Amino acid sequence: MDRRQLIAGSAALALFGSHEAMAQAVASSGIRPDFLPVEVRTREDVAPNELHVVPDTFMLYWTMPGGRAMRYMAGIGRPGLYEPGEFYVGAKKEWPSWTPTQAMIEREPESYKQFEDGVPGGPNNPLGARALYLFQPGRGDTFLRIHGTNAPNTIGRAVSNGCARLVNDQIIDLYERVPLKSRVVLHPKTAV
Template sequence: MRLSSLVFLMATMAAALAGCTYKGVPDPQVSTRDAEWMAQIPAAQEEPRNGRYIVDDPTGEAPGTIVVDTKQRFLYLVQEGKKAIRYGVAVGDEAYGWAGTSRIARKAEWPNWNPPAEMKARWPHVRPMNGGPANPLGARALYLYEGNRDTLYRIHGTNEPEKIGQAVSSGCIRMRNIDVIDLYNRVALNTKVIVR
């Protein structure tokens, strides 16, 4: 590559990066158990698009609100100053998608999984499972309720990180385990969740 071409390429890259309106968010501290169990889940090639970034808030919602954009496959945690933390997610495929407004009524670390009756009917091989690296709920789960009624939908980690950015779940919002730990640490019970 000629020097003039290299200089042009570097200048173009610098200009492109200068226009970015986001910055990365450091990983949260994790416990020894979290680190050991997450290490047992096969790593996936990470798409930079699905990383954890501070971005300009595209939602217009109040700070502290979680907004899931199912079309773009991002979850936003709205911050002060018209900013948001954006996480890549996997969402429900078209047949199982869910939208609405709910609240976080329960939080759990490495939760047990008890598949709902509808899922058992579709996939008779699924069985309840204790929390751990093989469990499809991953490292954390945030249980979504409408009023006092459990929607049966969750924001949770995953043992299939390669599917982040896809529409593949049965309606739940899946996150990389390190991302769901970060979100879990930042939100409280009764946090408003909007799934669009």
């Protein structure tokens, strides 16, 4: 990690606070408290209507006016596959289909070769109930997603092929809040 990445990652923590300083969720309906979305304060200068993923704390924020944000616990890309940068929501899909990328198949053929023709949308699909597709100007679809999962044990961990994931109930909530073209920032990791 270079100095620039360390500074950028530290800036993300300054915008949204440390994990310990965040408001604690109250459990209901048997859902783990850290899976529940929680409204938190941000600095007043944080722009509203943006998504920010802070990988060191496994948190995703949807910023709102007045120095507020909805905070969601997320799973992120595993080491070497998490791609920090600025993106925008170029597409949104309910119960999206999924096809592993060629890079995924080459990296782990035992896991992904069987799905090379794709998996239709539905409860057993790896993208879950909803997906926000991340694009970049000049690049188009990056094949990175913010999506749901029916595997809650992957939340709070770096296990994906680069995407950020929320439990299905929370991606449904987030999906309704986030319009197309919203800015998305995947902040760099500061922890090694």
